[in-house]
Amino acid sequence: MDRFRALFLSILLLSCLAVPALAGPFEDSVAKFANDEFSDTEAAVGEIAASGNALASPIISALQDGRLSADPDSKKVFITQTDGKIVDATTGAAVDKLPDNAAAVRLNNRLRRTVEAALGGLTLLSPDPAKRLAAAQSVFKSHEENLLPTVESALAKESVKSIKQAFAEARAAIILFKSDASDSDKLDAVAVVKARGDQEALALLTGLGDQPALVTKAAASAVSSIQSNLAMWSMVQNAWYGLSLGSVLLLAAIGLAITFGVMGVINMAHGEMVMLGAYTTFVVQEVIRTRYPALFDYSLLIAVPLAFLVAGFIGVLIERTIIRFLYGRPLETLLATWGLSLVLQQAVRTAFGPTNREVGNPSWMSGAFELGQITITYNRLWILCFTLAVFAILLAMLRYTALGLEMRAVTQNRRMAASMGIATSRVDALTFGLGSGIAGIAGVALSQIDNVSPNLGQSYIIDSFMVVVFGGVGNLWGTLVGAFTLGIANKFLEPVAGAVLGKIAILVLIILFIQKRPRGLFALKGRAVEA
Amino acid sequence: MLKVDNINLYYGAAQALRGVSLTAEPGKVTCVLGRNGVGKTSLLRAMVGQYPIASGAINFDGKDITALKPYERARRGIGFVPQGREIFPLLTVEENLKTGFGPLKREDRNIPNDVFSLFPVLETMLGRRGGDLSGGQQQQLAIGRALVMRPKLLLLDEPTEGIQPSIIKDIGRAISYLRNLGNIAIVLVEQYLDFACELGDSFAVMDRGAVKYACDRANLDPAEISRQMAL
Amino acid sequence: MTPHILTRSLDRAATAFVLLVAAVGVLIPLSNLLLPQGSMFQVPTYLVALWGKYVCYAILALSIDLIWGYCGILSLGHGAFFALGGYAMGMYLMRQIGSRGVYGNPILPDFMVFLNWDKLPWYWYGFDKFWFAALMVLLVPGLLAFCFGWLAFRSRVTGVYLSIITQAMTYALLLAFFRNDFGFGGNNGLTDFKDILGFNVQAEGTRAALFLLSCLALIIAFLICRAIVSSKLGKVLIAVRDAESRTRFLGYRVESYKLFVFTLSACMAGVAGALYVPQVGIINPSEFAPANSIEAVIWVAVGGRGTLIGAALGAVVVNYAKTFFTSGPLAPYWLFMLGALFILVTLLLPKGIVGTFNSWWEPRRSTGIAADEASAAREDGISAAKMAE
Amino acid sequence: MNVMDTRATSAMLYLDGVHVSFDGFHAINNLSLTLAPGEMRAIIGPNGAGKTTMMDIITGKTKPDEGTVLFDGTVDLTRLDETRIAELGIGRKFQKPTVFESQTVQDNLLLALNVDHSVRGTLFWRGSKAESERIDKVLETIRLTDARNRLAGSLSHGQKQWLEIGMLLAQDPKVLLVDEPVAGMTDVETHLTAELLKEINRNHTIMVVEHDMTFVRELGVKVTCLHEGSVLAEGSIDQVSSNERVVEVYLGR
Amino acid sequence: ADDTIKVGILHSLSGTMAISETTLKDTILFLIDEQNKKGGVLGKKLEPVVVDPASNWPLFAEKARELITKDKVAVVFGCWTSVSRKSVLPVFKELNNILFYPVQYEGEESERNVFYTGAAPNQQAIPAVDYLMKEEKVKRWVLAGTDYVYPRTTNKILEAYLKSKGVAQDDIMINYTPFGHSDWQTIVADIKKFGSAGKKTAVVSTINGDANVPFYKELGNQGIKATDIPVVAFSVGEEELAGIDTKPLLGHLAAWNYFESIKTPANEKFIKEWQAYTKNPKRVTNDPMEAHYIGFNMWVKAVEKVKSTDPDKVIDALPGIEAPNLTGGTSKMLPNHHITKPVFIGEIKGNGQFDVVWKTPGLVAGDAWSKELEGSKDLIGDWVGKKCGNYNTKTNKCGGQGS
Ligand SMILES: Nc1ncnc2c1ncn2[C@@H]1O[C@H](COP(=O)(O)OP(=O)(O)OP(=O)(O)O)[C@@H](O)[C@H]1O
Ligand SMILES: Nc1ncnc2c1ncn2[C@@H]1O[C@H](COP(=O)(O)OP(=O)(O)OP(=O)(O)O)[C@@H](O)[C@H]1O
Ligand SMILES: NC(N)=O
Ligand SMILES: [Mg+2]
Ligand SMILES: [Mg+2]
Secondary structure (H helix, E strand, O other), X not given: OHHHHHHHHHHHHHHHHOOOOOOOHHHHHHHHHHHOOHHHHHHHHHHHHHHOOOOHHHHHHHHHHOOEXXXXXXXXXXXXXXXXXXXXXXXXXXXXXXXXXOXXXXXXHHHHHHHHHHHHHHHOOOOOHHHHHXXXXXXXXXXXXXXXXXXXXXXXXXXXXXXXXXXXXXXXXXXXXXXXXXXXXXXXXXXXXXXXXXXXXXHHHXXXXXXXXXXXXXXXXXXXXXXXXXXXXXXXXXXXXXXXXXXXXXXHHHHHHHXXXXXXXXXXXXXXXXXXXXXXXXXXXXXXXXXXXXXXXXXXXXXXXXXXXXXXXHHHHXXXXXXXXXXXXXXXXXXXXXXXXXXXXXXXXXXXXOOOEOOOOOHHHOOEEEEOOEEEEHHXXXXXXXXHHHHHHHHHHHHHOHHHHHHHHHHHOHHHHHHOOOOHHHHHHHHHHHHHHHHHHHHHHHOOOOOEOOOOOHHHHHHHHHHHHHHOOOOHHHHHHHHXXXXXXXXXXXXXXXXXXXXXXXXXXXXXXXXXXXOOOOOOOOHHHHO | OEEEEEEXXXXXXXXXXXXXXXXXXXXXXXXXXXXXXXXXXXXXXXXXXXXXXXXXXXXXXXXEOOXXXXXXXXXXXXXXXXXXXXXXXXXXXHHHHHHHHOOOOHHHOOOOXXXXXXXXXXXXXXXXXXXXXXXXXXXXHHHHHHHXXXXXXXEEEOOOOOOOHHHHHHHHHHHHHHHHHOOOXXXXXXXXXXXXXXXXXXXXXXXXXXXXXXXXXXOOOHHHHHHHHHO | OOHHHHHHHHHHHHHHHHHHHHHHHHHHHHHHHHOOOOOOOOOOHHHHHHHHHHHHHHHHHHHHHHHHHHHOOOOOOHHHHHHHHHXXXXXXXXXXXXXXXXXXXXXXXXXXXXXXXXXXXXXXXXXXXXXXXXXXXXXXXXXXXXXXXXXXXXXXXXXXXXXXXXXXXXXXXXXXXXXXXXXOOHHHOEEOOOEEOOEEOOOHHHHHHXXXXXXXXXXXXXXXHHHHHHOHHHHHHHHHHHOHHHHHHOOOOHHHHHHHHHHHHHHHHHHHHHHHHHHHOEEOHHHHOHHHHHHHHHHXXXXXXXXXXXXXXXXXXXXXXXXXXXXXXXXXXXXXXXXXXHHHHHHHOOOHHHHHHHHHHOHHHHOOOOOOHHHHHHHOXXXXXXXOO | OOOOHHHHOOOOEEEEEEEXXXXXXXXXXXXXXXXXXXXXXXXXXXXXXXXXXXXXXXXXXXXXXXXXXXXXXXXXXXXXXXXXXXXXXXXXXXXOOOOOOOOEHHHHHHHHOOOOOOHHHHHOOOOOHHHHHHHHHHHHHOOXXXXXXXXXXXXXXXXXXXXXXXXXXXXXXXXXXXXOOOOOOOHHHHHHHHHHHHHHHOOOEEEXXXXXXXXXXXXXXXXXXXXXXEEEEEEOHHHHHHOHHHHHHHHOO | OOOEEEEXXXXXXXXXXXXXXXXXXXXXXXXXXXXXXXOOEOOEEEEEEEEOOOOOHHHHHHHHHHHHHHOOOOEEEEOOOHHXXXXXXXXXXXXXXXXXXXXXXXXXXXXXXXXXXXXXHHHOHHHHHHHHHHHOOOOEEEEEEEOOHHHHHHHHHHHHHHHHOOOOHHHEEEEEEOOOOOOOHHHHHHHHHHOOOOOOEEEEEEOOHHHHHHHHHHHHHOOOOOOOOOEEEOOOOHHXXXXXXXXXXXXXXXXXXXXXXXOOHHHHHHHHHHHHHOOOOOOOOOHHHHHHHHHXXXXXXXXXXXXXXXXXXHHHHOOOOEEEOOOOOEEEEOOOOEXXXXXXXXXXXXXXXXXXXXXXXXXXXXXXXXXXOOOOOOEEEEOOOOOEEEEEOOOOEEOOOOO
């Protein structure tokens, strides 16, 4: 016990003083990295972590990040520092460049875990609070007994509340698995872990193995309390998933609510407009990647207006060359736009190839945060916000602008609108362009969660029509409520029935619902409709 | 102001207008009369450009507008109250009126007070959807809508159809009010003879797509017109 | 659509059509069987199978035209009835395999053995008998259409709402049939058929007979449709299509009319599917794909909606184009061709091939229809809905 | 308005205490009205008074929120759908002419004929001589004989009005509800229509809505004036048109 | 003309499968091109005949018929999905021609006219599970797949296999999703939950092409790391990864018989020439491409051996033919028309490639019939000795278990 404490204190001391490394077994250990054998690498990590050498932490971090290279011939190992400089791993001396046949030291999952654990031990006392937190969490997971003294000393010193909490939990985790801990310590530990209350806590408690009866009982009650707590949260989680699925459905359908809902064009090429938006994002990112990598985080902000313009422009083009000959014959628009969708798909396939293209998530759209016991991913959250914003803007546009009024007038009675001095052809083109443009920006958002492939649009077209029709054709609010209703219903059904049966159930529900409300959720009523 | 010169119009092979000529002057009401199906509506459609004519010319404000699109004609000041009202059914009354803003300059984009003083019912129903109104209310809305455009030429296709007597009187008063403004030319298509005779400055009776009788207020003989229409 | 003239001239066209199909139905198999292989006039077997498929599609198109062209019911899920008919036939063919399957189980089809099923699910009973399967070919699609239509028409679901729920129906079936648990072979469907009524499905004679039968079915379907549309019932259907509520005020029970043609049309689609399966050799859930149903509607539009002959013609033309464009150097570009075909037909032949031909043939008659938008929209079975908010 | 209760049961059409509102707007307000068998009644009233809505209620297009609507004293019309009501023998001409635009004038009439309307009936229908004579006669009455083979969609507005009247004739219902039959007709035609209605009235019950007072006067029947969804005045044309309120809200000065 | 030998290519160039199959069409074109540079086969040039069955299964059958009867091809390389293979199978049997099928599949088939160059379940799924059990000490299993035959069968086999290794039913979670499923939030969360029971958990994914990108994106975003819950996939290769940013996916696994990253001279040469042929220096290679490479070379060898393209002769000649694969070994066509292949487990790297972390010591022979399934464990395919695809070794009869 005391030996470990001393060891880790000395690591701390050494790394603080940055005393140059000593020659000897440490070098041999490092050299093992050059063997390109997972077992040797594992051994090396263990030995280095225990060596107390100041370079241990940099070496192991480098290994974790793939910045550690080894030359199999000379058995020399190098660290590429985050600033790009290269140093010799045994001496810390700067090196000009990597030898030609130096290759990154490989890891597999088992090793990665070892590395994480080792690094956790090494960074528990790091001055960087983020690292300390990560270390505490990794210790909680690995609950390595020999880290207890370090954890305890770290706990004593810690001043940040949340990290202190994490250390306390890490300590509790270790104690729980420590065979010689006293029952009362263990019971305290159970309480701490129970207070944490999340999946990890549950995992820890269910995986306890043999324990004194008292502890087993406490753990069991903690497990059931965590479980019931989690079950409650899972309702919240389903609701959130439903909202997020709803926002995707809404986003995909909203352009269709214009071209189909307002204009009456059965626009089978709607999905392809979405696809064009996604490909615009791809092109934007491609240019950014090759020319202005620093702008990557802004790529979506740039792509949104561009996608609107690209898809909108193509929409206008389609309206001018095809749709305008078909007003008043909605079913023929089905035929023509279906043809169009085939052409657009194949055009994209020819231009960009048939395979998926990579569209990356900017950093602000990656990852997740925890809210209570649910995980909210940033990309879904942003998509929800974005969708609502698009919806609000569109609604305001239709409601309060002259163009909005003209659009509605033209689509209700084109001939009379012309006699009121409305340039119907311009309005038609703009309306279709608007619907297409919105489909385009939907593509930008969908590129963040789905394939960017020529088939992208196909996978949304049916759902989009369902949403628009379910909500009530011609009513934007209906589309909104329809999308969220279907999204939430789907997500509450999915855990019960499974994804496939859930989807079938939703379809059957739509069919039955339409029997009750033959004109959708927000049906237009009154003689105005029949007029 | 408006000069229709010898126009012919076909629906497919069926000829609906045969060499029709007609003029309308500011401050004057030109009445077009005739039985069902003689081509009155077709004539107005030709004037507003909703249906292409086969030959002939239409002059408005000194310019040939034969080739212009309907909306361009509307922007030059032709207001149209169609038969069957053609209200935008899902727009509210107010929005229906606002569709007339297109040809106007920004500062003119308001609903003239005339409209509400002529048809008070519209003011009370501003928020209701046009399509929900009763037939007569729609007719009033259609006239009001055309007035919002501040037209130089107003074409009315049977505006009294389906209107209660008191409002017919109102419409009559409205038409004479507009005529008396002196800067609007009015073409009134009617079957309601008394109404037409009261308002008209000149008269044309159509039959089978052609004007077969015409006269001025000066030599108006209602009995003769009635006889012409009955034939 | 002036009855005397058009009926008379269509009658001539109808007779010609029936004779043509009959001639094709007899001559192609004869030439295939009797003429020596490789001779100029010999129709190769592969073409017999191919044309057999087209003829089945033509029947499907006809069934769609009956409800869409004449009654304004746009079904975007008619492929479901076709597929159900196909499955009924496929189940019979599966049972006929008997112990010749790879696992040699005399009762269970291979996919069941392979999924460790120990006995035949109840809904597979009876399919070893042809008469039963034949009955099911009509009954299953018919019953589904009847139930679906009974609900939908009574609730007055019309226009796009109806179209979209038919699509939901076929989509739901697609997902259901994909599941292995459902007992119809999952994604792979039913295949590797051996014989039908004791004849080898792959034998030339069987193929020829199936082709002949398909042509016969096409003729019968056509005659039934003709009889319906030229009766007073046909006029009622058109009235329903153009002004459904007005028809009600005249005392017609609109939902019964719709239900009648819808169910009949589903049965026809089922027969088409049943004839299709032995000729192409496989039935699987992709037949339920909404895109398939949409495509079938498009055949009708290309050929000419509301013309019957046009529907059949459209099915053949589009599918021939598909066959033609998907081979050879054009293969990578065939979607361009097909897409362009659809766009051009809509723009240049707004009434489809036969519709345009008709109005060209009788110019005085069909022009000048008051093509005012509202009525055209109604005619299309869609009340072009508008934005309220 | 008090309706004569004793006659209520024997009335052909009996409306009592009917209310209809659309999103809070009361279109029909405690409306009570009876129509005796064989009677012809003219309904007048300001635009928006609820005349068309009343017909919508009788024909089953609109369901009242409250109130009784009886046909022939026994049949509760509020429970029936449009088809059933039409089958009972209530026919209607719409204010805005609605005809089957893509069918010929003749077929429009054929469809309206009062014969077997079942699926089977129409499927196996064979035209009879009597039927075609009926159609010929109607065509003559509505003066569209020359247009019999034209598509109804290509008729002028007034011609469609006539065709609607013709369809009503062909349908030969017990009760005719006629909404603004002479709108858009010349004086001569108006007169002819009045004659026609009087002729039909000999063996049919009729309710006719019109704003053309000359026409109403010519019919010479009892007049009901509706206002804001209920009966404002009832009586002979002279009585009604001298009623102060009627003059104020309807006729004008 | 008779101076060429026609080779049919039956891969979807449009529709949902184009995403995977187009590359295989290009591969065969490339192989034919290379072969022709070497002087063709039997002194004749090879002539490719390309058709597009458009991801439409009946159209596959129609096009197969067309290739064989109209174009008179000597052999066909084609199909990806099992259903497309099932659809063309009767045609190949009827018209007696040869199909080379290059994709991993559920097994349970051995047909005289078909040569299966992709992996059978025992050449992919089982070794992958073995690896996870041994190396990662996995105790709890999520079997996630798209709802169709290949995943269902594979999972069935795996389930039986896992149980035979003592895994409890409670420790197996099976989940199916529809084709093209794109909303993985719930399922990923469920996996997380399932994995928090205190036992090491792994996901075995038979999720089909299109659905993978959103699946992995969701995994990445919800922060499921390979070190916590590794995912091993059977349908995710270099092509699929080309559409995703793989950094968050570091360490997740795939089991294949080939990876582009495997360094052998043959592979390096193949990649170089392929990229030159497609004029795209970034074009990746993948496992089914290698399968076509092997299959194509085997066919060439067989034809040269019998000096004829006559299908009967070639079919008889093929078993026993050996051809080098791209990973340093030599694959052999077996009597059951499957081939021997090495099995590799790769971990996803940050650059969209795989890092091989494990491989079988030698080549594994493909089993047509799964040893794990009750109905098939006694069956073998043997087109050399028994001339039978479903020979029952218990009853010593051809034709399955019955008769
Ligand atoms: N869209 C059309 N297609 C074909 N024929 C038409 C069309 N519109 C009108 N017609 C025919 O042209 C003729 C003139 O019609 P128009 O509508 O101009 O008559 P009108 O004088 O306005 O009659 P009404 O008083 O009934 O409104 C009529 O015979 C009518 O049937
Ligand atoms: N569906 C509806 N929604 C809202 N308001 C309606 C609806 N239907 C009718 N109304 C209103 O009810 C009132 C009565 O309408 P109705 O059409 O019955 O009048 P009317 O007496 O026939 O008038 P007119 O003589 O002008 O035809 C009108 O104010 C109308 O705006
Ligand atoms: N064989 C497959 N992957 O379907
Ligand atoms: Mg008119
Ligand atoms: Mg009215």
